[in-house]
Amino acid sequence: MSGLFEEIHEQPAADVPTRRVSITVNGDKRVAQVEPRLLLAHLLRQGLKLTGTHTGCDTTNCGACTVLFDGKPIKSCTMLAVQADGHEVTTVEGLAGASELHPIQEGFKDEHGLQCGFCTPGMMLAAKALLEENPDPTEDEVRWALSGNLCRCTGYQNIVKSVMWAAKKMQAQSAS
Amino acid sequence: MYPSRFRYEAPRSIEEAIALLQQGGGEAKLLAGGQSLVPLLKLRFASPELLIDINNLPGLDYHKVDPDGTIRIGALCRHADLERSAILASRQPTMAAAAPLVADPIVRNRGTLVGSLCHADPQGDWASVVTALGGHVVAQGPNGRRKIPVSQFVTGPFQNALAYDEIAVEAVIPAPKGTVAGGYLKLERRVGDFATAGVAVAIERSGAVVTRAGIALTGVGSATIDATEAAKALVGSPLSAETIAQAAELAAGAAQPRTDHRGSAAYKRQIVRTFVERILTRVEQSSEKAG
Numbered sequence: 001m002s003g004l005f006e007e008i009h010e011q012p013a014a015d016v017p018t019r020r021v022s023i024t025v026n027g028d029k030r031v032a033q034v035e036p037r038l039l040l041a042h043l044l045r046q047g048l049k050l051t052g053t054h055t056g057c058d059t060t061n062c063g064a065c066t067v068l069f070d071g072k073p074i075k076s077c078t079m080l081a082v083q084a085d086g087h088e089v090t091t092v093e094g095l096a097g098a099s100e101l102h103p104i105q106e107g108f109k110d111e112h113g114l115q116c117g118f119c120t121p122g123m124m125l126a127a128k129a130l131l132e133e134n135p136d137p138t139e140d141e142v143r144w145a146l147s148g149n150l151c152r153c154t155g156y157q158n159i160v161k162s163v164m165w166a167a168k169k170m171q172a173q174s175a176s
Numbered sequence: 177m178y179p180s181r182f183r184y185e186a187p188r189s190i191e192e193a194i195a196l197l198q199q200g201g202g203e204a205k206l207l208a209g210g211q212s213l214v215p216l217l218k219l220r221f222a223s224p225e226l227l228i229d230i231n232n233l234p235g236l237d238y239h240k241v242d243p244d245g246t247i248r249i250g251a252l253c254r255h256a257d258l259e260r261s262a263i264l265a266s267r268q269p270t271m272a273a274a275a276p277l278v279a280d281p282i283v284r285n286r287g288t289l290v291g292s293l294c295h296a297d298p299q300g301d302w303a304s305v306v307t308a309l310g311g312h313v314v315a316q317g318p319n320g321r322r323k324i325p326v327s328q329f330v331t332g333p334f335q336n337a338l339a340y341d342e343i344a345v346e347a348v349i350p351a352p353k354g355t356v357a358g359g360y361l362k363l364e365r366r367v368g369d370f371a372t373a374g375v376a377v378a379i380e381r382s383g384a385v386v387t388r389a390g391i392a393l394t395g396v397g398s399a400t401i402d403a404t405e406a407a408k409a410l411v412g413s414p415l416s417a418e419t420i421a422q423a424a425e426l427a428a429g430a431a432q433p434r435t436d437h438r439g440s441a442a443y444k445r446q447i448v449r450t451f452v453e454r455i456l457t458r459v460e461q462s463s464e465k466a467g
Contacts, residue, residue: 009248017183036184038225048393058177061368067403072256072285078214080207082184083229097269126282147367148280 021085025050026094039066043081044091046048052092052121063149066122067091074096074130081119092121095128103169113162115153122149135171139164179217186229192361193228194318194341197291200226204342208251209287211279214293236345239263245351254353255284268349270378274360280368284370290344296330298372303400305360308376308390311349317342332399351464354380354387359455360396365438365448372438375451379459384414391423391452397432397446406430406452414459424452
């Protein structure tokens with residue numbers, strides 16, 4: 001491995017200062033030796049091979065790189081990997097259980113909440129944070145919570161329906 | 177896009193952070209929410225030798241109200257905290273109106289009010305809000321703390337009055353002497369875009385008479401505009417259609433908009449006029465109802 005990061009197996013090149021970071025990613029503790037300028041999005045995608053986190057605009061606009069940082073959605077292209085040291089990160093790979101999709105994933109499937117799918121991981125993680133804070137949102141509240149995530153295919157209609165579908169399913173699950 | 181190389185430090189105390197700033201000798205940058213700085217690093221508009229991450233400094237994530245009504249916002253208080261704040265919802269309508277309009281919901285989870293003031297973007301919402309409220313920034317350096325009124329803190333586009341070895345630790349909204357009213361309105365093409373224009377209005381009244389007023393404008397000049405003449409037109413009498421129209425006209429005159437892809441200068445001036453009128457008319461109507 002070369003470049004800006006390597007998972008810790010050996011000592012990095014001596015001339016470039018790096019830092020050891022320990023991040024809980026989808027419940028697993030991951031340790032890496034990184035250059036401080038490495039972005040969290042790149043550590044996830046290239047270092048940890050979790051390519052479900054997409055990088056779209058690279059300028060904090062589109063939200064495709066949204067992950068949960070200590071449970072709150074953040075844009076992982078706008079955080080340095082070193083800043084995640086000691087924190088918990090959830091990516092789209094952490095949504096599904098061992099055998100079952102997360103209700104939000106089911107909702108996107110059932111309601112056709114995606115076309116090209118590029119924005120979908122970010123949409124689903126932003127939706128997860130919303131539904132944890134507000135399990136019974138209105139359509140307006142869903143639109144508001146997703147307003148930092150851009151979709152260029154769907155016109156958002158089915159994305160909102162998908163999240164509403166998931167909210168109902170999750171409420172039914174927690175009631176039973 | 178990668179930032180250029182920098183040395184990274186994450187101090188655990190303000191004193192340690194100030195010592196690092198002194199070491200940096202003007203080539204250091206402080207990282208708080210990072211929602212403006214990290215993009216600037218990636219675009220290489222900023223390439224500091226030393227990046228000092230202050231996110232681990234303890235006890236700076238607060239916003240609170242003193243017994244006398246002074247509101248204090250710590251350097252690590254995020255926009256999202258202010259958006260959900262019961263303190264602002266009950267006491268500070270201008271700030272409560274602005275918080276949900278800053279950037280987008282995901283950026284608001286990281287970005288900070290104090291960082292926004294320091295960044296001094298002419299498009300920044302908080303600089304207008306804090307200007308209209310007559311607030312100040314508390315800067316801490318090697319020789320202790322000093323207060324800088326926000327009107328002097330923002331010295332130009334992307335420029336602030338901090339010395340190279342100072343940290344903005346807190347923003348302060350002074351205790352009101354009368355009843356507080358006001359609002360913030362922003363026109364943006366979509367959530368997260370820079371403002372086409374924004375207007376912050378903050379007034380205090382004793383009975384019906386306006387005793388203090390502040391009006392500040394976002395995105396219609398090379399820095400935040402403090403529309404002092406417009407605000408003066410409101411002081412000393414109750415709000416009326418006449419004083420509101422006068423303030424709106426003076427605020428539109430104080431704007432220095434430029435024609436760009438977000439609209440013509442004349443259009444932006446008209447937005448300023450409309451927003452001043454709209455905020456003040458709402459205040460007047462809600463106080464009539466209450467009275």
